[in-house]
Amino acid sequence: MRTLKYAILGMLSRRELTGYDMMKEFDRGLANFWYASHSQLYPELNRLAGEGLIQYETSIKGESLERKVYRITPEGMADLRQWLEQDEPLPPTPKDVFRLRMYFGDNISRSRLLELTRAQLERRRQKLTFLQNSLDHTEPHTGRFDSATGDRLVLEGAVMRESAMVQWLEHCIETLEHCKSEE
Amino acid sequence: MRTLKYAILGMLSRRELTGYDMMKEFDRGLANFWYASHSQLYPELNRLAGEGLIQYETSIKGESLERKVYRITPEGMADLRQWLEQDEPLPPTPKDVFRLRMYFGDNISRSRLLELTRAQLERRRQKLTFLQNSLDHTEPHTGRFDSATGDRLVLEGAVMRESAMVQWLEHCIETLEHCKSEE
DNA sequence: TAAGACATGTAAGACGTTACATGATTAC
DNA sequence: GTAATCATGTAACGTCTTACATGTCTTA
Structure with a gap:
């Protein structure tokens, strides 16, 4: 279902973010309904960039610390919107x-x-x-x-x-x- | 954490069951907090039998339909009890x-x-x-x-x-x- | 006699966690 | 200077889903 994909697209629909920023979001607002580890996030970001749904610019912080600032593309926004509009049956009860x-x-x-x-x-x-x-x-x-x-x-x-x-x-x-x- | 293992041991602490019976349990009482597909269950049953935590007898239903009736061993009961006694921190919020x-x-x-x-x-x-x-x-x-x-x-x-x-x-x-x- | 329930498996791939790996910047 | 934070990745492993695969028994 690639839900992580839509969590990322959703965050980027609000503002530009680095992967590190997204990890912080997983500790704040999003923590109430989604999360991922950075080892899952970074490969997914590369995949989404390859699919043309997000783009990034490399920015340098300080002397040489590279960071990738991501933003969503029009294709990404379209994909996000069609996913948000889907009606789905109830998921199985969460495990506890x-x-x-x-x-x-x-x-x-x-x-x-x-x-x-x-x-x-x-x-x-x-x-x-x-x-x-x-x-x-x-x-x-x-x-x-x-x-x-x-x-x-x-x-x-x-x-x-x-x-x-x-x-x-x-x-x-x-x-x-x-x-x-x-x- | 092998939680499915303990769901199985727990069911067998109550009564003898076949794998098929356990699948039905995942649709009834247990459905409110755990579930698994049969393709996950059967390999786990074989594994637990290999570990000596459960045992089975093959019984024939009708002419030739084989079924494995499982029961928990004393080692399995000991393992289940020590797991049940564990105190654990809160798990992450369930995804939604x-x-x-x-x-x-x-x-x-x-x-x-x-x-x-x-x-x-x-x-x-x-x-x-x-x-x-x-x-x-x-x-x-x-x-x-x-x-x-x-x-x-x-x-x-x-x-x-x-x-x-x-x-x-x-x-x-x-x-x-x-x-x-x-x- | 056909549909639905009973019964048990394997294989491939997706999803997720933990560990490994590295290096720069900032605040104390 | 040193600890915390910033920043990005890969590798190995475990969990879980979907599809493939097969065959018997019961009820209408």
Whole structure:
């Protein structure tokens, strides 16, 4: 499906970027729904340039540090737009290792499972706080339909997703606490 | 991390199964957090048997249809238990193609994006109804800590996750509807 | 008798991670 | 000067999907 391709084209539809810049995006806004390692990104950039969907200019920073500044071509924009307009069926449920542990949790002691769940909850709460904070520091919705609308919507979505996860973990803890000892 | 290995060991910790049975599990309870294709499953079963973590007996169904009925060995149970007890950091956010489209949605018309979002919402609502229905037909929590506890908890988690997705899509539609026309 | 379910595999290629590899620039 | 950041790649390996491949059993 080449989704990474469209993540790259999307970023470049907003502004010119180096590969390194894109890696930073994968740590910020995009982190809420996509990411890639630099070892996956750089070959894909070369491939897209070969396909004529993006172009780059080499710029020198300082004395001799070369960097490739990419921008999207008209062909790239056309490709991106046709992909964005596609309607697709629901993807399979995202895999979740912690839920897998919970599902088979009756193979270990209830107390150990509770410990693991509490630890997970603590980390999820921290993540939720971070996301909520990011959202609070975002400029409010202006009423226009632009890239800031997308920024805000996915951040709000991340908060809602993470809240649901926190609530589920709290529910798991409550359920496990009220279980009779298996002995 | 060989997660499929532990999904298999987990299933076999509950009861004996053929590979075909496991494929059906990936369409039922496990579908809410893990899945695999049969072309991934069968080689992994052979590998686990080679490692001594599972064993099989060949049984004949009807005249000549051979099937391998797998069960977990004590070594397999030990391996499963030590894995279940592991505490792990949060995994990266699950990838989500629809959120990617929403993030870059200002590259297409607001009306087309609304169409796509409404179509997505309809599918999510259907899925939520199905999950809610499955939950309603599950026997209620008995108070014991057993495999039915895991069954129920992950199903409740799936409902919560899907509800959050539905709410987010409703919020997206409302936001997009109140945007001024970009012209 | 035909369709759908039961049953198990292999092969090729795409996607993704971790490790290897190198070098310049900036801030302390 | 040294650590963090900037900057770009390749190689090996593991995971996952799609296609290829085959044959039996059950139900209508």
